[in-house]
Amino acid sequence: MRKKIGLLGGTFNPVHLGHLMMAQCALEQAALDKVYLLPSKTQNYKSMDELASAEDRLNMLRLSVEGAENISVSDFELAQKEDYTFTYQTLSRLCDKYPDTDYYFIIGADSLMFFENWAHPEILSKKAEILAFNRKGSFSPYTTMKACSGIDLTDIENDEEASLSSKIEKLKERFGTKVSLLDMPYMELSSTVIRQRAKMGLSLDFYVPKAVADYIRDNKLYK
Secondary structure: OOEEEEEEEEOOOOOOHHHHHHHHHHHHHOOOOEEEEEEOOOOOOOOHHHOOOHHHHHHHHHHHOOOOOOEEEOOOOOOOOOOOOOHHHHHHHHHHHOOOEEEEEEEEHHHHOOHHHOOOHHHHHHHEEEEEEOOOOOOOHHHHHHHHHOOOOHHHHHHHHHHHHHHHHHHHHHHOOOEEEEOOOOOOOOHHHHHHHHHOOOOOEOOEOHHHHHHHHHOOOOO
8 A cells, every 4th residue: 555655845944833733734634644854954045054953953853743643754855965955856766765655745835836946846746746735714814814904805815816726727737746735724933033032042932842942942053
């Protein structure tokens, strides 16, 4: 029987509750057997002086999923010889190594809008189905704004949904990309904000798991 494995990639600098929520929602909504958090060595748009070491980022990830069921961490990309591995390369190697597995690559809908600019999207599309998290839904920021202000933002929501649907159709026609849209509770979190808070000595409670917050403090990361 073929396995259904989800992959959530990124620098995880550091991992935060939004990442973990994405993994859990993908696991449940796409009926995956397991989700792996897949840290990369570097990202060419990241400031290297703000990038924690691969060892620290891996340790924080492992702490973040302790006790989690069917969510784990893979050092597959970190173990590669290249300084940076493109997503299509990672998926090609995984498919060769584990031919009995179907892969599902987890991203945000914003990333999907630029999918054609990724390295070799045609190869990536053959190796994995894309699971994209949509902002529209009962937990979207528009829902909160409507509830608080009483302003009808339906037109904005509909325009965003139409743009996303159009993009999915174009990717399917051009690359054969298979995309499934998922929903998750809206969380305004970013690793950048967490690094800034750590630098200022502010609390990281409710931004990252406690074990990760303790690790950042004890190892004086992002100072």
